[in-house]
Amino acid sequence: MSYTITLALSKGRIFEETLPLLAAAGIVPNESPDSSRKLIIGTNRPDVRLIIVRATDVPTYVQHGAADLGIAGKDVLIEHGGEGLYQPVDLHIAKCRMMVAVPVGFDYAGKVRRGARLRVATKYVQTARLHFAAKGVHVDLIKLYGSMELAPLVGLADAIVDLVSTGGTLKANNLEAVETIQDISSRLVVNQAALKLKHAAIHPIIEAFRAAVGDGAPAA
Numbered sequence: 001m002s003y004t005i006t007l008a009l010s011k012g013r014i015f016e017e018t019l020p021l022l023a024a025a026g027i028v029p030n031e032s033p034d035s036s037r038k039l040i041i042g043t044n045r046p047d048v049r050l051i052i053v054r055a056t057d058v059p060t061y062v063q064h065g066a067a068d069l070g071i072a073g074k075d076v077l078i079e080h081g082g083e084g085l086y087q088p089v090d091l092h093i094a095k096c097r098m099m100v101a102v103p104v105g106f107d108y109a110g111k112v113r114r115g116a117r118l119r120v121a122t123k124y125v126q127t128a129r130l131h132f133a134a135k136g137v138h139v140d141l142i143k144l145y146g147s148m149e150l151a152p153l154v155g156l157a158d159a160i161v162d163l164v165s166t167g168g169t170l171k172a173n174n175l176e177a178v179e180t181i182q183d184i185s186s187r188l189v190v191n192q193a194a195l196k197l198k199h200a201a202i203h204p205i206i207e208a209f210r211a212a213v214g215d216g217a218p219a220a
Ligand code: PRT
Pocket: 010, 011, 012, 013, 014, 054, 055, 056, 072, 073, 074, 075, 076, 094, 095, 096, 162, 163, 164, 165, 166, 167, 168, 169, 170, 184, 185, 186
């Protein structure tokens, strides 16, 4: 089977929230990545397949043209840099906020005012670097790959930069958010060369996603 269009997705919340948008574009996966271990999933359309990759790897597959399209969180796109990618549609899915959090009672504002140097643990090093540089806050960034909430509890860091949706994880670990860095949602990303070479196939998919999320602007 030769596929015209490959779409990169991560399983979990992005896959679940993308299903209705795919349906609006007339695309229905043949199986779910949660019940199947397959990494390449066919759809009702013989010319469209899905590939299942880690959320942080979606921009890489699309940048290199291994996928024509993908869906990735703004958090992931900021860290990746967005090179070689069009980001034509904000899908308003997998919403959360990128925030600075500290142990309850830690005087973050006071430390910042006094120009103290803070140790900040995060998976989002680029985002954190830009944020604290813009505020003129001196930080030592400590790169972690997960469970950032633990770092302040065991003395690895004073603060963390992480995604917050319900706030339940912060609360359970006696942490509180003290600053919002930015609102996050997932974006449709498109390989720039593929958009030109496969325009007839890709353009209608972009337009269907755009219509499904109620965005009236014309596609790239
Ligand atoms: O989980 P895995 O290590 O496989 O990969 P991933 O974390 O990169 O993927 P996934 O599927 O968990 O997240 C994919 C995308 O969903 C992210 O890139 C974000 O754009 C978006 N998203 C939306 C979130 C959240 N909400 C979210 N709450 N991603 C992660 N979280 C985590 C957060 O890091 C924290 O640990 O959930 C925890 C906080 O949740 P609350 O509800 O307790 O506040």
